[in-house]
Amino acid sequence: MRKRNRQDLNRFSKVALFSLLVLLSIVVVVIVTAVFFRNPKMYKDFEHFSLGTYVHLKIATKSNPDLIAKEIFAEMDRITNKYDPYKKDSILYKLNHSDGWFEVDDETFALIELALRYAKNTEGAFDPTLGRLIDLWGFSNFSEKLSNNTDFQIPSDIEIKNALINSGYEKVELDYNRKAIKTNGVWIDLGGLAKGYALERAYQIAKAADQECNGFVEAGGDIRILGPKFGKDFWIIGIRNPRGSDSIDYIYLKSGSVATSGDYERYFVKDGVRYHHIIDPKTGYPSNGAISATVISNDAISADAFSTAAFVLGVKNWLFIRTVFPKNNSEVFLVSPDQEIYKTHGFTNYEKIY
Ligand code: AMP
Ligand code: MG
Numbered sequence: 001m002r003k004r005n006r007q008d009l010n011r012f013s014k015v016a017l018f019s020l021l022v023l024l025s026i027v028v029v030v031i032v033t034a035v036f037f038r039n040p041k042m043y044k045d046f047e048h049f050s051l052g053t054y055v056h057l058k059i060a061t062k063s064n065p066d067l068i069a070k071e072i073f074a075e076m077d078r079i080t081n082k083y084d085p086y087k088k089d090s091i092l093y094k095l096n097h098s099d100g101w102f103e104v105d106d107e108t109f110a111l112i113e114l115a116l117r118y119a120k121n122t123e124g125a126f127d128p129t130l131g132r133l134i135d136l137w138g139f140s141n142f143s144e145k146l147s148n149n150t151d152f153q154i155p156s157d158i159e160i161k162n163a164l165i166n167s168g169y170e171k172v173e174l175d176y177n178r179k180a181i182k183t184n185g186v187w188i189d190l191g192g193l194a195k196g197y198a199l200e201r202a203y204q205i206a207k208a209a210d211q212e213c214n215g216f217v218e219a220g221g222d223i224r225i226l227g228p229k230f231g232k233d234f235w236i237i238g239i240r241n242p243r244g245s246d247s248i249d250y251i252y253l254k255s256g257s258v259a260t261s262g263d264y265e266r267y268f269v270k271d272g273v274r275y276h277h278i279i280d281p282k283t284g285y286p287s288n289g290a291i292s293a294t295v296i297s298n299d300a301i302s303a304d305a306f307s308t309a310a311f312v313l314g315v316k317n318w319l320f321i322r323t324v325f326p327k328n329n330s331e332v333f334l335v336s337p338d339q340e341i342y343k344t345h346g347f348t349n350y351e352k353i354y
Pocket of ligand 1: 125126127128130134139189190191192193260261262265277278279280281304307308312
């Protein structure tokens with residue numbers, strides 16, 4: 001009888017131990033899974049040539065990162081082709097070469113309407129109607145010209161004057177009912193915000209696939225944050241020295257976007273003078289009030305448009321930048337031609353971890 005009891009007890013403790021082990025394993029699996037999915041740490045990197053530059057995507061997601069990357073890069077290619085105003089099959093080429101009212105799709109109407117709003121908010125420093133000037137200066141197919149070793153020519157004063165007459169955002173008329181646009185002779189060029197638009201679309205695509213995803217998308221130095229590093233930390237971003245390959249400052253971001261416009265991105269040198277791709281709408285010549293402008297905004301379109309505008313406004317309009325840009329949720333870091341640095345008050349908040 002006693003022997004039987006001992007056997008029962010033995011069997012009982014074996015079952016108890018086994019159950020405990022099973023329970024422990026389940027707890028461990030549950031914890032590991034919960035931690036992994038709440039805070040994905042596995043980043044995947046993707047690269048693709050689009051928008052005339054290299055685009056990088058760094059993403060951690062519980063969804064399928066390869067599919068997200070594929071969708072994002074296809075969208076960027078679509079935007080590149082649709083909004084290249086110097087390619088005959090693009091919507092902008094057709095619009096720019098139309099007479100009178102021209103009906104466009106919803107996306108194009110919204111984008112042009114937005115670009116004209118940035119023009120108004122920056123007193124015309126950002127001007128999406130400089131297509132004729134950009135073409136005249138040779139920046140419409142810059143990469144091709146570079147690879148063909150084409151000799152860049154400085155346009156004559158008369159040519160610039162004529163292109164200026166057919167530029168200016170105030171000339172564009174919008175018909176909100178018919179979604180129609182009348183350019184009145186100007187050529188629309190959205191190069192100043194196209195990258196931002198594509199980055200914002202990338203953000204929307206990633207978030208639609210997985211609201212919790214994090215990482216960032218970067219195109220030619222402009223960055224759209226998808227979410228904090230490891231779900232909680234800052235991404236540390238260097239601001240490029242416009243006259244070197246090092247960084248002249250660092251900013252810390254968990255969300256939002258940062259964009260830089262510089263005279264070192266697309267330029268040619270003639271008789272010792274640098275001629276670059278950002279045109280001052282007042283003169284028709286490459287603007288000379290700054291050598292680089294970096295803007296932090298909530299979204300990538302604002303960061304892109306305002307960085308181009310800050311670059312054009314330059315140091316002589318610093319008071320305007322300092323008062324108007326932060327009201328549009330945009331903080332500025334400007335480098336003057338003699339390499340002095342100007343920052344809006346709010347910009348300094350991004351220079352340190354707080
Ligand atoms: P970003 O590199 O964003 O400053 O954009 C520069 C591009 O915007 C140029 O390559 C042109 O396509 C276009 N662009 C040039 N000057 C201006 C301007 N004043 N306002 C808006 N877009 C411009
Ligand atoms: Mg820009």
